[in-house]
Amino acid sequence: MFQFKYPENFLRALGKPLVVFISRVGELSEFIARALYSCVTPPFYPRLLLKQIINIGFYSLPVVALTTLFAGMVIALQTHAGFSSYGAESAIATVVLISVTRELAPAFAGLMVAGRIGAAMAAEIGTMRVTEQIDALSTLSTDPYKYLVAPRLLAGVIVLPLLVVIGDIIGIFGGYLVAVYQLDFNPANYINATVNELQLIDITTGVIKAAVFGFVIALMGCYNGYKSKGGAQGVGEATTNAVVTSSILILILNYVITGLIFTE
Amino acid sequence: MNQENNKIEVSELYKAFGRKRVLNGVNLSLKKGESLVVIGGSGTGKSVLIKCIQGLIEPDKGSIKIDGFETVGTPRKDCEKYYATMGMLFQGGALFDSLSVWENVAFGLIENQKMPKKQAKEKAIEVLRQVGLGADVADLSPSEISGGMQKRVGLARAIATKPEVIFFDEPTTGLDPIMADVINDLIISSVKKLGAAALTITHDMASARKIADKIAMLYQGKIIWQGTVEEMDKSDNPYVRQFISGSAKGPIKVEI
Ligand SMILES: Nc1ncnc2c1ncn2[C@@H]1O[C@H](COP(=O)(O)OP(=O)(O)O)[C@@H](O)[C@H]1O
Numbered sequence: 001m002f003q004f005k006y007p008e009n010f011l012r013a014l015g016k017p018l019v020v021f022i023s024r025v026g027e028l029s030e031f032i033a034r035a036l037y038s039c040v041t042p043p044f045y046p047r048l049l050l051k052q053i054i055n056i057g058f059y060s061l062p063v064v065a066l067t068t069l070f071a072g073m074v075i076a077l078q079t080h081a082g083f084s085s086y087g088a089e090s091a092i093a094t095v096v097l098i099s100v101t102r103e104l105a106p107a108f109a110g111l112m113v114a115g116r117i118g119a120a121m122a123a124e125i126g127t128m129r130v131t132e133q134i135d136a137l138s139t140l141s142t143d144p145y146k147y148l149v150a151p152r153l154l155a156g157v158i159v160l161p162l163l164v165v166i167g168d169i170i171g172i173f174g175g176y177l178v179a180v181y182q183l184d185f186n187p188a189n190y191i192n193a194t195v196n197e198l199q200l201i202d203i204t205t206g207v208i209k210a211a212v213f214g215f216v217i218a219l220m221g222c223y224n225g226y227k228s229k230g231g232a233q234g235v236g237e238a239t240t241n242a243v244v245t246s247s248i249l250i251l252i253l254n255y256v257i258t259g260l261i262f263t264e
Numbered sequence: 265m266n267q268e269n270n271k272i273e274v275s276e277l278y279k280a281f282g283r284k285r286v287l288n289g290v291n292l293s294l295k296k297g298e299s300l301v302v303i304g305g306s307g308t309g310k311s312v313l314i315k316c317i318q319g320l321i322e323p324d325k326g327s328i329k330i331d332g333f334e335t336v337g338t339p340r341k342d343c344e345k346y347y348a349t350m351g352m353l354f355q356g357g358a359l360f361d362s363l364s365v366w367e368n369v370a371f372g373l374i375e376n377q378k379m380p381k382k383q384a385k386e387k388a389i390e391v392l393r394q395v396g397l398g399a400d401v402a403d404l405s406p407s408e409i410s411g412g413m414q415k416r417v418g419l420a421r422a423i424a425t426k427p428e429v430i431f432f433d434e435p436t437t438g439l440d441p442i443m444a445d446v447i448n449d450l451i452i453s454s455v456k457k458l459g460a461a462a463l464t465i466t467h468d469m470a471s472a473r474k475i476a477d478k479i480a481m482l483y484q485g486k487i488i489w490q491g492t493v494e495e496m497d498k499s500d501n502p503y504v505r506q507f508i509s510g511s512a513k514g515p516i517k518v519e520i
């Protein structure tokens with residue numbers, strides 16, 4: 001008897017979220033369409049955009065700097081452990097350069113910002129929803145998509161690439177610190193190797209990823225907040241959903257974009 | 265009935281959320297300059313009704329005309345001109361907590377009427393004074409003031425754009441009786457001053473008696489009774505009698 005229960009419960013467990021997800025796809029598509037339309041049609045709110053840029057960019061800088069610094073450091077250490085038999089300084093420089101710029105800086109910056117900003121956006125907009133502030137905007141003839149959603153989406157797409165470029169520099173610097181001070185490599189050789197290996201595609205890959213991640217983070221923050229209902233508990237759920245969905249999407253899209261750019 | 269005089273006309277309005285039918289064929293009209301109060305128990309769909317009228321919730325079917333213009337089924341941007349003539353005081357105030365008190369009051373003036381900031385601030389302080397608040401609260405944030413003051417700021421925000429209709433969603437709920445009466449007086453005076461029509465929803469009978477020209481009762485998704493305050497007191501409609509006496513016994517079934 002018992003073995004029959006499991007598949008049934010398993011299917012049910014799978015079934016309900018699936019139904020919810022499919023019903024959400026339509027809602028989400030409509031949300032994305034309206035949000036994108038709002039980004040390109042007036043009225044624009046440059047002051048709100050600037051506020052969001054500062055919010056996302058400036059206040060995320062410390063966490064992004066810290067995570068990318070240690071990412072660069074650990075890659076240098078690990079590469080040395082793996083490649084020590086070859087003893088090639090240039091190998092370490094190259095591996096640090098490529099993994100930081102193409103993968104680690106965008107992924108870490110994305111995940112950090114998703115945790116900080118995606119959550120904050122969902123909480124703020126969700127609170128505005130359940131306290132009827134979004135309805136109040138409409139009654140004052142202001143489109144909530146243009147006033148709330150568009151500035152956040154645009155700020156996400158603008159700021160994340162900037163954060164990633166800064167993360168690139170700090171991550172590479174982290175690798176340099178380990179190589180020079182811990183592994184006793186020659187600083188000039190290490191810098192030379194890095195500069196020689198540096199290619200535009202490394203940076204652009206990271207920047208493209210960052211722009212996509214910035215969009216996803218802001219979208220999930222705004223969408224979950226906007227559709228939240230049921231008081232404080234609903235806002236809490238929206239916040240969790242925003243962080244979880246954007247983090248998962250970031251990791252999946254990271255793989256997809258790498259696949260698109262680096263496989264023929 | 266004189267159709268020309270109607271600011272808002274709702275007919276045969278239906279709205280359900282999933283299987284839950286909330287509005288079940290509502291008919292209601294509001295004349296220019298009239299103060300109509302819709303009474304009804306908690307959860308009977310009073311808020312849903314006024315949100316439908318303001319285009320915040322899309323009804324399933326029926327008709328809503330504002331100044332004779334049909335808004336049901338019309339894209340929002342074509343209705344915007346009509347919605348712009350309406351203001352609303354929300355149940356919880358719904359003040360924007362990222363803005364200061366005066367920026368809340370001046371919101372419609374700055375964002376829509378494109379009034380310069382300095383002038384808008386002066387105007388906001390003037391409106392705040394009308395609702396009995398001093399200039400000293402203007403720069404505070406909404407979270408720094410009391411519930412009664414938040415209601416007043418919400419009222420100031422609703423009247424600042426000089427609307428032709430103002431909606432009041434349970435304006436006295438959650439206030440002490442004295443503050444409730446102060447708000448009632450403010451509603452009467454500010455509506456008179458603007459010459460606006462008012463549609464108030466409430467379950468506070470003292471408030472309803474005070475501000476209503478006409479009272480309508482919403483029950484099970486329909487308007488089951490309408491009339492003046494005197495007619496209400498004389499009415500032998502059992503639903504009305506039970507509601508104004510606030511008795512648990514009677515035909516009104518409370519879903520627990
Ligand atoms: N957006 C919504 N989604 C689902 N149900 C809703 C929504 N808004 C209101 N309802 C339901 O409609 C009913 C009437 O709500 P409401 O109009 O707020 O009542 P009240 O008369 O107290 O203002 C309630 O049962 C509520 O649960």
Ligand SMILES: [Mg+2]
Nearest residue numbers: 310311355433
């Ligand atoms: Mg209500």
